[in-house]
Amino acid sequence: MSTELLEAPATKSTDNEENHFAHYAEAAKVTESYVMGNPIEALCGKIFVPHRDPKKYPVCPECREIMDALFLSGE
Numbered sequence: 515m516s517t518e519l520l521e522a523p524a525t526k527s528t529d530n531e532e533n534h535f536a537h538y539a540e541a542a543k544v545t546e547s548y549v550m551g552n553p554i555e556a557l558c559g560k561i562f563v564p565h566r567d568p569k570k571y572p573v574c575p576e577c578r579e580i581m582d583a584l585f586l587s588g589e
Contacts, residue, residue, distance in 0.1 A: 536568035538577040557581065 537556030544564055547554045553561050558576035 534571060535574035536571040537562060537574045538581055
C-alpha cells in the first residue's frame, strides 16, 4: 500500500468555500476516485470527489498544516 499523498481539488460540496482549495489525500484513493467517481477523505477530513486540476487552486491550509507536521516528524 502506498503512503504517497496527492493534491486534489475538492468538488461537489455544499460548502462553497472548500471548493476553492486543493486537498491532500492518499495517492491510490485519488486515482481510484478519478476513475470510479467515489468520494474520498482529505487529510483535513473533508469528503470530496476530485475532478479538476489541483494546480489551479491554493492548498487547503488544514491539509498543508498536517502535511508539514508529518514531514517534520519524519526527519
